[in-house]
Amino acid sequence: MKTKFFAFALALVGISLISCSKDDNSPSKIDKSESITMGASYTNDIYYSFKNGVIAEVPRANWDIAFSVSTRSSSILINSTAGVTLKAYPSAFSTWTSSTSLDTTGYKSWDFLYNSDTTWEDGAFSRNATGFPNYGWGIYDNISTHNITGCAIYVIKLRNGDFKKIFIDKKFSASQKYTFHYANIDGSDEHTVTELDASGSKANFVYYSLQDNAVVADREPDTSTWDILFTKWIDNSIDYPVTGVLQNIEIPAIDVTADDPSTITYNDGQFLDDINTIGSDWKTINMSTYQYDIPTNRYFITKDKNGLVYRINFTAFAGSSTGDLSFHIKQL
Numbered sequence: 001m002k003t004k005f006f007a008f009a010l011a012l013v014g015i016s017l018i019s020c021s022k023d024d025n026s027p028s029k030i031d032k033s034e035s036i037t038m039g040a041s042y043t044n045d046i047y048y049s050f051k052n053g054v055i056a057e058v059p060r061a062n063w064d065i066a067f068s069v070s071t072r073s074s075s076i077l078i079n080s081t082a083g084v085t086l087k088a089y090p091s092a093f094s095t096w097t098s099s100t101s102l103d104t105t106g107y108k109s110w111d112f113l114y115n116s117d118t119t120w121e122d123g124a125f126s127r128n129a130t131g132f133p134n135y136g137w138g139i140y141d142n143i144s145t146h147n148i149t150g151c152a153i154y155v156i157k158l159r160n161g162d163f164k165k166i167f168i169d170k171k172f173s174a175s176q177k178y179t180f181h182y183a184n185i186d187g188s189d190e191h192t193v194t195e196l197d198a199s200g201s202k203a204n205f206v207y208y209s210l211q212d213n214a215v216v217a218d219r220e221p222d223t224s225t226w227d228i229l230f231t232k233w234i235d236n237s238i239d240y241p242v243t244g245v246l247q248n249i250e251i252p253a254i255d256v257t258a259d260d261p262s263t264i265t266y267n268d269g270q271f272l273d274d275i276n277t278i279g280s281d282w283k284t285i286n287m288s289t290y291q292y293d294i295p296t297n298r299y300f301i302t303k304d305k306n307g308l309v310y311r312i313n314f315t316a317f318a319g320s321s322t323g324d325l326s327f328h329i330k331q332l
Helices: 002-024
Strands: 031-037 044-049 053-059 065-068 076-078 085-088 138-140 148-150 153-157 163-172 177-184 191-197 205-209 214-216 228-235 240-247 253-257 284-286 291-293 298-303 309-317 324-331
Antiparallel strands (some): 044 053, 044 228, 065 205, 153 163, 163 177, 284 291, 298 309, 309 324
16 A cells, blocks of 8 residues: 555656656746847947846947958958047059158048948958958958958048058968068058957957957957947948947848737848838937837847847837936747
8 A cells, every 4th residue: 555655656756757857947928028228328238138138338439440250251340339430542453661750641532541430341341342352451362261351441430530451461361370560651660460369259249449450359249149239330321320230140030010920920031131110210309309219010020149039119219318218028
């Protein structure tokens, strides 16, 4: 009798354990309201994960240029909304000559170069590209090495207002290393970075401060950990800085309008890879109240890298006084 009772008890425990195991491993879908702050004057960039919330909060203005980590990318960014500007020296092919002054006659008429606002793969240093094998700052070497060799000198204005000339000498694609030179316009205070090593990074970019002559360590989190970035950038359609959301690489989105979100339908062909699909125009300044208006029927459908689908709608935006904003996110 005791043996039968013990066996029966064990069976109950087993059922209980199985039941608990199933409950513990059954994740509930995300359905929550979020409030974050970028700080007054949008001081910080906020890296956000649909699943895990805020991943990192970093100063937006602590770098000047950023180099793509990917072996297959030639992208080099500038920190345009922190005051960094870039113009290409008007020459078909340029090389670096140490301790010489750069002739900047006509500088005011040279075109400003900005990062693309639709892809991370087209930084400001590539905006003067003429087509393969010319990537703007460099020429694609050959199919065996995939290296890129510098061919253009640029004038760059730093965050503190100083002007420098800069030349990206080479990207060694296989080893993910860059070499580059920069100096004052008259050739003084020259710096040569012989090995900026991006090989150990799991981020999209490695950031560098020309002002401080140093790599900005641990600025961007691993690319696998975040989905969207709350930041400022130059909207190329109006040549003006805007604040909002840029998507990570491989995070597509759809912009939809619906009075009832439950009626929203979509298909895979509607998702856009443009990183500014969520963008900045989900809010508008009301010139009567000087407050931001946010339409209640504007939604964004987006996917993470695992294919999970989320719906986002913004609910509040305080502007530059605090950088506070709110939104609702729901996993579909």
